[in-house]
Amino acid sequence: MKIYETSVDATRLRFGVVVSRFNHLLCVRLLEGCVDELMRRGAASDDVHVAWVPGAFELPLAARSLASTGRYDAVVALGIVIRGGTPHFEYVCQGVTAGVQDAMRETGVPIAFGLLTTDDVDQALARTGGDYGNKGEEAALAAIEMARLLPRLGAEPEGVA
Secondary structure, eight states: EEEOOOOOOOOTTTTEEEESSSTHHHHHHHHHHHHHHHHHTOOGGGEEEEESSSSSGGGHHHHHHHTTTTTTSSEEEEEEEEEESSHHHHHHHHHHHHHHHHHHHHHOOEEEEEEEESSHHHHHTTTTEEETHHHHHHHHHHHHHHHHHHHGGGGOOSSOO
């Protein structure tokens, strides 16, 4: 069996990061985790560009816009939607999910999905540096790995497992 090898080395990669301003204090924690992980993996600070949007629903449009520029090897979309007492939660979450998927298909650029969908603030805190780590870091790793993998998929896989 041959395998397409990839890595989580961000050296010389460029990233666009789109962040929701809604639930700002929590989203800042996601952003910090994401940027810290990109830097830890070798990204240069000048190669990480951040765009703030009003809320989670705006993430797909901004992510697609960044991806369409051709400047980025990957884009990261970060936001948090906390369940309330109305169906609004489901509409926003479904819309953002479908929008990010569409943006990836349309542009061919990986867009890491860093949208937290939680029942309450405590769950969000646990996933932005608490008991469950920082999901911004995980989104950064996914972006790096996909940015490294996609160019390799056009060639024959190497090695034998």
